[in-house]
Amino acid sequence: MKLIVLDRDGVINKDSDDYVKSPDEWVPIPGSLEAIARLNRAGYQVVVATNQSGIARGLFDVETLAAMHEKMHRLLAAHGGRIDAVFFCPHGPDRRCRCRKPSPGLFEEIGRRYGADLGGVPAVGDSLRDIEAALAVGAQPMLVRTGKGGRTIESGKLPADVAIFDDLAQVAETLVSTGAEA
Template sequence: MKLLILDRDGTLNRSRDDYVASPDEWEALPGALEAVARLNQGGWRIVLATNQSGIGRGLFDMASLNAIHAKMHRQLAAAGARVDAVFLCPHAPEDGCACRKPEPGLFTQIGLRYGVPLGTVHAAGNALRHVRAAQAAGCRTHLLMTGKSEHLRGRVGAGTMSDLAALAPDLPAGTHPHDDLGAFADWLLALPAIPEPSPRP
């Protein structure tokens, strides 16, 4: 199975200084839905791993979050795209949970749910905490220069890890940079196909 784990805010949709707390505040980034569609067509199954501490802080409830995701799924479907599942941490930072990124709990849950070794899984997001959580879980890490990392765009060559390491030394070693989700999709779809293991006689 080709499984990809994405962040949500700043990766798939525009991030805000506070929280995306209602469907009206959820706005897809240009080209992001189409990038998901191309990845789906290339055989990739996509899940989201997202911190949603606004729930734990009492700023919005699960009904509001479900409505946001209903809008997201409708817009994805209209673009011919699909996200299989959303794994979320609803806790506030002071709760000390194991699932709030940069802790790897969400990624561990995903690996268990899908029965996929996380060392084979690519994970992409725009925030340091997403990349750190992915690295801690053993995933292959990618930083998108959107949202919280938009300031790096134009300063890091696409795929140039040495430039990224100099500008963002706190990132896990080996993290690949990409301009946005569309550029990451191009990179991933250009990888050589990995042959499926032959069935045992």
């Protein structure tokens, strides 16, 4: 089984410092839906691991989050792609839970559900917390410049061996060109 873990905001859809709070605000990054469909055609199971502290902050509820994800699934299906599962943390940073990235809880849950060792599994994010969560389980972290990726690079805190890509489309191109597309 080929598995890839994606962050959501800033990787698949446009991010906002004010949070993505509704389906109307959920706007795909150009090329991201096509990239996921390409990964699917190459045999990847695509899962999402995303912090959604807007729930804890009272900015939206679980039903609204489900509506955002329904829009994501619907738009992705129109491109011939799919996301196999979405794992999310609804807690705020003050909760100190195990599921909020940079803690590895979401990744550990993915590993349990899929019966998979996440060692070497590509994990794409746009923030240091995404990279840290991936490293904690031995996944292969990949940073995209979209979303908060540019800020993450400028912070100077990114580990030196983390691969940097312009966007999810470039990640898909790289992964698919090193394997056989179905």
